[in-house]
Amino acid sequence: MKWSVVVSLAMLFVIAPLLPGIAAKTRARLTGRRGAPVLQPYRDLARLWRKGAVYSRDTSRVFRFAPIVLVATAAFAASLVPLDGQRAMLSFSGDFVAFAYLLALGRFLLVLAALDTGSSFEGMGASREVTVAAFAEPALFLAFVALVLATGNLSLGGALGGPLSQAWPGAVPALAMVTVSLFLVLLAEGSRVPVDDPATHLELTMIHEVMVLDHSGPDFAMILYGHALKLALFGSLLVGTLIPRAALTAPLAIAVLALGLVVVAVAVGIVESVMARLRLNRVPQFLTAASALAALGVILLLVG
Amino acid sequence: MILFFAGITSILLGGLGMLVWRRRPGLAAWTFAVLVGAGCALAVVPAIQVLAGGAAPEMRVPAGVPGGDWVFGVDLLSAFFLLLVLLVGGASALYGLEYLAPEARRRPVAATHLLTAFEIAALALVVTARSAMPFLMAWEVMAVLAYFLVAFDSEQADVRRAGLIYLIGTHTGTLVLIALFAFWGQFAGALSFDALAAAAPQLPAGGAMIFTLALVGFGFKAGLVPLHFWLPGAHGVAPSHVSALMSGVVIKMGIYGLLRTVSLVGPPPAWWGWLILCLGLASGVLGVLWALTQHDLKRLLAYHSVENIGIILLGLGIGALGARYDASMLAVLGFAGAALHALNHALFKSLLFLGAGAVQRATGTRLIDQLGGLERRMPLTWAAFLVGSVAIVGLPPLNGFVSEWIVYQGLLQSATVPPMRAAVFAVAGLALIGALALACFAKVGGAVFLGRPRTAATERGREVGGGLLAPMGALAAACVVIGVVPVLVVTPALRVGASIAGIGTDSASEAAAAVGPALQWISFMAFGLVAMVGAGWWLRRVLLRRRPQVWTETWGCAYARPNPRMQYTAASFAAPLVVAYGTVAGVQVTREPGHFHTHATDVVLDRVVFPLWATVRTWALTVRPMQQGRLWLYLLYLLGALLVLLLYLAFRAGGPGS
Numbered sequence: 001m002k003w004s005v006v007v008s009l010a011m012l013f014v015i016a017p018l019l020p021g022i023a024a025k026t027r028a029r030l031t032g033r034r035g036a037p038v039l040q041p042y043r044d045l046a047r048l049w050r051k052g053a054v055y056s057r058d059t060s061r062v063f064r065f066a067p068i069v070l071v072a073t074a075a076f077a078a079s080l081v082p083l084d085g086q087r088a089m090l091s092f093s094g095d096f097v098a099f100a101y102l103l104a105l106g107r108f109l110l111v112l113a114a115l116d117t118g119s120s121f122e123g124m125g126a127s128r129e130v131t132v133a134a135f136a137e138p139a140l141f142l143a144f145v146a147l148v149l150a151t152g153n154l155s156l157g158g159a160l161g162g163p164l165s166q167a168w169p170g171a172v173p174a175l176a177m178v179t180v181s182l183f184l185v186l187l188a189e190g191s192r193v194p195v196d197d198p199a200t201h202l203e204l205t206m207i208h209e210v211m212v213l214d215h216s217g218p219d220f221a222m223i224l225y226g227h228a229l230k231l232a233l234f235g236s237l238l239v240g241t242l243i244p245r246a247a248l249t250a251p252l253a254i255a256v257l258a259l260g261l262v263v264v265a266v267a268v269g270i271v272e273s274v275m276a277r278l279r280l281n282r283v284p285q286f287l288t289a290a291s292a293l294a295a296l297g298v299i300l301l302l303v304g
Numbered sequence: 305m306i307l308f309f310a311g312i313t314s315i316l317l318g319g320l321g322m323l324v325w326r327r328r329p330g331l332a333a334w335t336f337a338v339l340v341g342a343g344c345a346l347a348v349v350p351a352i353q354v355l356a357g358g359a360a361p362e363m364r365v366p367a368g369v370p371g372g373d374w375v376f377g378v379d380l381l382s383a384f385f386l387l388l389v390l391l392v393g394g395a396s397a398l399y400g401l402e403y404l405a406p407e408a409r410r411r412p413v414a415a416t417h418l419l420t421a422f423e424i425a426a427l428a429l430v431v432t433a434r435s436a437m438p439f440l441m442a443w444e445v446m447a448v449l450a451y452f453l454v455a456f457d458s459e460q461a462d463v464r465r466a467g468l469i470y471l472i473g474t475h476t477g478t479l480v481l482i483a484l485f486a487f488w489g490q491f492a493g494a495l496s497f498d499a500l501a502a503a504a505p506q507l508p509a510g511g512a513m514i515f516t517l518a519l520v521g522f523g524f525k526a527g528l529v530p531l532h533f534w535l536p537g538a539h540g541v542a543p544s545h546v547s548a549l550m551s552g553v554v555i556k557m558g559i560y561g562l563l564r565t566v567s568l569v570g571p572p573p574a575w576w577g578w579l580i581l582c583l584g585l586a587s588g589v590l591g592v593l594w595a596l597t598q599h600d601l602k603r604l605l606a607y608h609s610v611e612n613i614g615i616i617l618l619g620l621g622i623g624a625l626g627a628r629y630d631a632s633m634l635a636v637l638g639f640a641g642a643a644l645h646a647l648n649h650a651l652f653k654s655l656l657f658l659g660a661g662a663v664q665r666a667t668g669t670r671l672i673d674q675l676g677g678l679e680r681r682m683p684l685t686w687a688a689f690l691v692g693s694v695a696i697v698g699l700p701p702l703n704g705f706v707s708e709w710i711v712y713q714g715l716l717q718s719a720t721v722p723p724m725r726a727a728v729f730a731v732a733g734l735a736l737i738g739a740l741a742l743a744c745f746a747k748v749g750g751a752v753f754l755g756r757p758r759t760a761a762t763e764r765g766r767e768v769g770g771g772l773l774a775p776m777g778a779l780a781a782a783c784v785v786i787g788v789v790p791v792l793v794v795t796p797a798l799r800v801g802a803s804i805a806g807i808g809t810d811s812a813s814e815a816a817a818a819v820g821p822a823l824q825w826i827s828f829m830a831f832g833l834v835a836m837v838g839a840g841w842w843l844r845r846v847l848l849r850r851r852p853q854v855w856t857e858t859w860g861c862a863y864a865r866p867n868p869r870m871q872y873t874a875a876s877f878a879a880p881l882v883v884a885y886g887t888v889a890g891v892q893v894t895r896e897p898g899h900f901h902t903h904a905t906d907v908v909l910d911r912v913v914f915p916l917w918a919t920v921r922t923w924a925l926t927v928r929p930m931q932q933g934r935l936w937l938y939l940l941y942l943l944g945a946l947l948v949l950l951l952y953l954a955f956r957a958g959g960p961g962s
Contacts, residue, residue, distance in 0.1 A: 052851035056858040058756055060679045062690075068840035072833060090829070092822035094713045098700060098829065100735070105699040108742055115750025115872070117858045118676075123872020126750070130743035131880040134736065141735035145728050149719050203861060213859050218847050222840075284884045291732065302725055 004250035008083035011254055013075070016232040017041040017225060019265040020198070026269025027199075041228065045221050053217035058118045066113035067215065067222035073106035074229040081236050082161045085245030085253030091157030096144040099156055100137065103189075103230060107133060110223070114211040121203045125211035128280065132195055132207065135287035136188040139181055142294035146178045147241070149301040160237075165244035171304060175241065177297035182238045184290035186264070188283075190231040193272040195283050235264040305361040308378065308432065311347025311390075312425050314339050319421025322414040329408060333401050340421055344394035347386070347428060354383035355796040362434065372494030375434035380803040381567060384643050384796065385431040385560045388650045391782065392552040393424035395775040399658050400545035402771030403665065416456055416543070423449045423549065430557055436485040436495035443481065443557070447474040447525075450554055454542040466537030469909075473534030477524030481561075484517035501568040511569040515576045518565040526558025528617060529587040532610045533909040536594075539606035540670075544661025547602055551609040552654035556646045559616055563639065566620075567804045571627040574723075581621030585730055588614025588737040590888070590907075596744045596878045597891040597904040601660045601670045604748065605653065608696060611737060612649040615711060616642045618730055622714040623805065631721045632802075632811040633818065637714040640801030640815070644793060645707035648786065652695035652704060655779040659689035662772050663752060666765035672748065672874040677757040682767045686753045688776040693745040695783045698738050701830030703786035706794065708738070709826070713819070743881055751874035758868050788830045791823045875902045 021038040028035025037043075055063070079089040080099045092098075107129065114126040148154055150171050151163035168175055188195045191208035203210050212223050239260035245253035278286055318339030325332035354360050362377035378386060397420050404413045426449060429442035451474070455467035489495050492503035507514060520531070527535040535555070539547045562580075566572055591610030598604035623638025625631075662685045663678065664670050679686045695702040712734060718727040757763040767773075786793050795816050802812035860866045879902065882889045890907035894900070905911075 049847075052853055053848060054854040054856060057855050058677075058858055060754065062679070062754065064844070065837070065841070068837050068844065072836040072840060075836065076829060076833060090825055092825040093819070094709055094716060094822060095825070096716075097709050097712045098705075098826070101699050101705060101738070102829075102833075104697070104738070104742055105694070108694070108697065108699060108746060111742075111746040112749055112754060115746065115877075116679075116754040118755035118866065118868065118871045119858045119860060120870050120872045121859075121861070123750070123877060126746065127872065127877040127880055130739075130746055131884070134739040134743055134881060135884075137735045137739035138732040142732045145716065145719075145731050148716050149728065152720070154713070154716055217851070218844060280880070281884070295729070295732070298728065302728075 002084070002087070002250070004084040004254065005087060005089050008250075008254045008257065009078060009089060011258060012078055012083055012232055012236065013229070015258055015261060016228040017045060019231050019235065019261060019268075020228055022262060022265035023192070023269040023272065024199070026266050027272045030270065030273035041224070045225060048216075048221035048224070049218050051217040053219060055216075056117050056119075056214050059113075059116045059214070062109065063113045063116045063214075064219065066109040067219045067226065069109040070106040070226035071222050071229070073102040074226050074233065077102045078229065078233055080156050081233065082157045082240065083236060083254070083257060084250045085240075085248055085257070086161055086250065088155075088157030088161070091155045093154040095155045095157070096141070096148075100140055100144075103233075104133070104137075106226065106230075110211065113215075117214045119214065121210050122213055124204075125207055125209070125213075128207040129211055132188050132283060132287070135284045136185050136290070139287060139290040139294050140185050142291055142298055143178045143182050143185070146174060146294060146297045146301055149298060150175060160240040160244070162244075162246040164241065165246050168244065171301060174297040174300035174304065177293045177300070179238065179242050181290045181294035181297070182234070182241060183267075184287070184293070186231070186234040186238060187268065187271065188287055188290075189234055190268070191227070192268050194275055194278045194286060197272075197277045232261060235261045238264060305350065305363045305376065305378070307349050308347050308361075308428075311343045311345070311349075312428055314343030314346060315421050315425050315428075318343060319418040322417045322421075326414055329414070332414065336417055336421070337398055337401060340397050340424070341394060344390040344424070348390045350378050351383040351386040351390070354378050354380060355387070355799070357799075367437065369437065371435065371437040371489070372496050372499065373435065374438045375496050375498070376429075376432045376438070377434045378432055380796075380800045381560070381563060381643075382431045384647065384800045385556065386428060388556060388647050389424065389427045389431060389553050392650045392654045392779070393427060393549060395779055396545040396549040396552070396654060396658070397421060397424060399548070399661070399772055399775040400543070402769055403545050403661055404543065406665075411456065416453065419449050419452055420546070420549070423453065427553055427557065431560055434497045436489070436497070436500070440478070440481065440485065444478055446554065446557065447478060450474070450546075450550060453546040454538045454550070456543050456546065457541065460541070462537075463541045466541045470534045470538035473524055473531070477521050477531075480517055480521035480524070484514060484521055487517065488514055497564075497568055504569045507569065510573050512573055512576075514565065514569055515572050518562060519576070519579070522558040522561035522565070523583075524558070525555060525561065526613050527555050527610055528558075528583050528613050529590050529610060530908045530912070532587070532591070532613075533906060533913050535610060536603050536606040536906065539609065540600055540603035544602070544657050544664060547606070548654035548657035548661075551606060551657060552650040555609060555613065556650060559613070559620070559642065559646050562620060563642065563804050566624060566627070566639075567806060570806055572624045574625065574628050577621050577624035577628055580617050580624055581727060581730060584614045584617030584621055585733040586614070587611065587617060589733060589740070592737055592740040592744060593882075593885055593889050594904070594906070596740065596747070597882050597889055597902060599672055599875065599902075599904065601663065601672055601675075601748065601752065602657065604672070604744070605656050605660060608741070608744070609649070609653060611741065612645065612653065612696070615708065615734065615737065616645045616649070618734060619645060619711045619714060622711070622718060622727060623801065625718070625724045625727065626714070626721070627805045629721050629723050631724075632805065632807050633815055634714055634717055634721060634724075635805035635807065636798055636801040636811050636815040637710060637717065638801070639804040640794070640797040641707060641710035641714055643800050643804075644710060644797040647793065647797075648695070648703040648707045648783075651779050651782050651786070652692045652702075655688060655692040655776055655783065656696065658772070658776045658779070659685055659692060662768040662776070663765075665768055665772070667762045669759075669761065672751045674759045675752040675757070675762050676755045676868065676871065677753070677762065678765055679753045681765045682753075684767060684773050685776070688773070688780045689753065690749065691780040691783055693749050695787070697741045697745050699742075700826070701787050701833050703783045703790075706787060706790040706826065708734070709822075710794070710797075710819070740881065743878070747874050747877045751877065755871050756868040758871070788827060790826055791820070794819065794823055876900060878902075
């Protein structure tokens with residue numbers, strides 16, 4: 001295994017909590033506030049990590065396992081993405097499916113944990129979470145199909161590694177559509193405006209936040225970290241699709257990824273400051289649009 | 305073959321023991337357990353031998369009835385389905401012993417066990433019969449016995465109704481199958497499968513008629529949309545171990561029949577492959593969507609069988625198209641994916657039904673919104689149910705992931721074969737199915753096992769006994785083993801796939817070489833995931849050892865007296881998804897102040913089958929005055945019919961003899 005694979009993975013693990021910080025800062029600046037420091041998420045994590053825990057009497061082991069599974073599945077999913085632009089730590093034919101289903105396993109446990117508390121708020125959040133996921137999943141898989149069609153390669157490591165740079169010149173419209181679709185999926189999976197709003201104060205209007213109301217201390221730290229890692233993962237899929245880095249040297253490729261992730265975070269912040277979140281019953285339409293875009297990309301690749 | 309028939313005999317004897325020792329239930333149960341268990345173990349030996357690469361045994365019996373010799377044999381395809389029949393059948397039958405014991409005074413329990421044993425034997429004969437006559441007979445025995453098993457609680461009106469609809473459905477299917485073999489037999493000298501296969505090249509239009517009849521006849525049994533309408537009712541009301549047997553095994557006979565037809569006739573026409581693919585998508589998406597709307601735990605599981613039949617059909621469709629377009633890799637992957645998902649679904653669906661049975665035994669209800677909080681009361685049942693849930697959603701590291709991955713593999717690889725490239729769109733469908741299944745099992749697990757009990761009866765629920773837990777444990781273990789070491793079953797499944805496609809084992813080894821590295825990674829991923837979660841658990845314990853841990857109420861926005869009725873209900877949980885799909889979901893939503901209610905209907909049964917039946921009934925009523933029950937009238941009818949025939953003969957092209 002090349003050192004660059006390990007280093008890039010470590011970089012992703014370190015940089016992940018930065019992204020929500022950057023997004024929040026961008027949003028604050030664009031709306032005329034100073035905002036919390038960019039490194040605030042790290043401080044939050046450190047403080048939570050040092051705390052004790054408060055548990056609801058109604059909760060069971062599922063509630064305590066869920067944060068661990070969330071982080072473990074996200075970390076494993078990260079090992080499937082070619083972060084240094086060349087290869088992934090784990091790569092096999094059809095690992096797209098493993099990527100999506102590992103994240104789904106984390107979500108499944110988190111949703112069960114929410115229902116475990118017996119709280120109506122958390123039940124509501126869990127219900128919304130699975131609804132959003134059910135509409136986001138087809139878009140994600142159609143984007144994967146487009147990558148397979150464009151590169152003829154059935155693994156994430158293979159498709160995003162080398163062949164995509166050759167595919168871009170011949171399929172600019174299709175791959176551009178896929179990139180946009182991936183960005184929309186990122187907004188949904190990362191619980192961002194216009195699907196969800198991480199800064200809302202009202203339980204009734206939350207999706208992801210309300211689902212984890214009862215977690216505290218190290219458990220909550222793991223959830224925050226796992227969620228940030230998930231955002232970083234979708235970000236690196238996006239950067240990997242838009243900027244194939246196979247031709248670059250490994251250090252440069254890693255640096256480009258880091259920079260790309262920062263840009264993605266800024267973009268998320270910009271989206272959050274220029275648009276309101278959608279009404280909940282509009283979210284399916286928004287994500288269906290993402291699916292439609294990716295499907296158009298697939299059609300273009302099929303006929304082209 | 306000797307071992308196979310010895311095993312079947314032992315299963316039958318085990319069933320008869322129930323009748324012989326009717327007055328000594330303890331002894332009867334003991335005999336039943338030993339003989340049925342030993343029978344399943346014996347009969348599975350030839351299946352494992354064949355799957356491991358041994359020669360396929362065959363036996364011919366001169367029957368003395370039309371249709372030629374009766375042939376029985378275990379080839380790769382039979383062996384794979386035999387494995388499924390005996391594993392799940394054995395587990396369900398043994399579970400039934402303790403499950404039905406509390407009702408022994410009120411109901412004919414011994415007869416039910418007897419029928420269960422005979423049902424397993426009939427299923428084993430269906431998959432080993434190599435000739436149309438014994439096949440159809442075993443098929444009919446299987447179907448009729450299943451009716452008696454479903455109608456166990458026959459004093460309840462909804463059970464009788466579900467049983468009747470099942471009987472009508474299954475007999476319509478059988479009728480089509482008889483037509484299938486009668487039509488096919490015209491082109492062949494005998495009705496043995498060899499003779500039928502030899503006659504395949506003479507079939508008109510590449511066997512279009514055969515494939516159509518097979519799709520309808522076997523489709524009824526498999527329960528694909530729109531022929532599924534009998535399934536949720538029957539599987540929902542049957543005793544739980546019977547539901548497990550029916551959802552796990554009996555509906556798979558439809559899949560077996562379709563695969564057998566393909567292996568006998570050869571590559572199906574392209575339209576058939578596309579049709580199967582579309583039906584698979586429809587069954588998958590609609591099945592899981594309808595499952596989401598259900599309030600009855602077992603009906604919900606039954607709709608998930610429709611969904612999983614859809615996933616199996618996706619594999620079957622890819623296999624059929626691959627065989628048609630000479631893409632041997634796709635043919636192998638598609639058929640293998642279908643067979644493997646059939647096995648996996650048999651394991652986790654029967655596990656879930658047995659779990660639902662345990663819940664029903666412990667609490668007396670199957671209504672999801674009356675349950676809750678069973679995790680504390682039934683930890684082992686919950687563990688088994690959770691394994692089944694993760695497996696059915698298709699998540700790693702369990703067996704559902706393995707077979708769905710192979711189906712995905714087939715769908716994605718269809719991009720490499722130009723005429724079938726459009727099949728890649730099914731990937732999005734399968735992704736949607738997976739995400740909806742996740743929502744549905746989050747709803748079930750959360751509402752039934754987590755949170756707080758919603759009724760007093762649920763509060764009193766206690767863990768069930770070892771006789772119920774052991775079969776669940778065995779099935780759960782099988783799910784875990786296949787998920788963690790997939791190579792154990794994938795290699796035989798690929799050989800089965802190659803045999804269905806009628807191509808040599810070379811392409812099976814080729815496919816095995818192609819998926820081999822991936823299987824190793826999947827194993828690695830499974831172990832790694834378990835190790836990481838274990839390490840995380842340990843780390844969390846170390847961290848929290850010296851720190852304050854406070855136990856308190858669930859956060860309710862500072863409301864300190866939450867009660868179980870404040871929990872989110874399963875109906876509300878599913879509502880956003882169900883409402884987003886509108887009329888397709890077939891659900892009636894009632895919203896009043898302080899009250900939210902959803903009522904699930906079956907779109908096909910309630911909007912198509914029943915109106916159709918009402919129309920037929922109206923027509924039938926208009927001709928009913930013909931039947932007066934008077935002898936002279938019938939004599940008149942006879943005379944009239946004879947007269948018409950004579951006139952026909954007299955005027956046909958100038959009279960008789962010409």
